[in-house]
Amino acid sequence: MSSPSDVAIRSDLDIVIARTSARDVAKRLGFGAIDQARIATAVSELARNIFLYAGSGTVSVRLLDQLGRSGIEIICQDQGPGIADIPLVMQDGYSTSRGMGMGLPGAKRLMDEFDLRSQVGAGTTVICRKWRR
């Protein structure tokens, strides 16, 4: 069985490491090529948000096994500035940086479950899941 992984995000190279490791886990779990790409792309968006807004943080990849369903869970945590207006950042096209404002809503569309929690001054945690069909 594939082992879960934790990747520290400190540079743009770590974004590549995080998405590659998520893709590897998804592949070993038996996700198809298209879902592997969805998962890796979502991780890339979330890891980039950590790098751009918080400077550093972690991306953890976990295996899920609930009632015979298997899936993948991605946990992205940072101790950055936090998000004051969550509905605003979940809008398509909203961005405060050089991005296109697709990171968070895009990642949400690519995954099955998406939970964003944030506290101003304390940090942000995103937990998202994708289940094997």
Added chain:
Amino acid sequence: MDALRIPILKIGNTLITSIQTELHDASAVQFKDDLLERIHTTRAQGVVIDLTAVDLVDSFIGRLISDIGAMCGLMGTQVVLTGIQPAVAITLVELGLELPRIHTALNLEKGLALFQSKPEGIGYEQP
């Protein structure tokens, strides 16, 4: 870190480049700068960017490709993307990045044929 540069080849009036490595943000930006510089020095009329080996395009790379199309257009050169994998096309549309102004072709051969059959390049629709 000194990123491995993506080779840019010239055949006739066309530049051909194939992305074969995992792109991180800095190497993607380096590629954009290298490509624009090569267009300027070679006066290429067309650029084919082959993405056959690329298995992930996130919003950063997608925006960069969109920017390359716009910048090349300003310089008078046309860009064709070739070989986009099904998974990449699906994730791009789901992300909301459809690259509407970028020309595409199924594979490198068909992309090159676009420039060879029309020596003036691909006509953008006139407003």
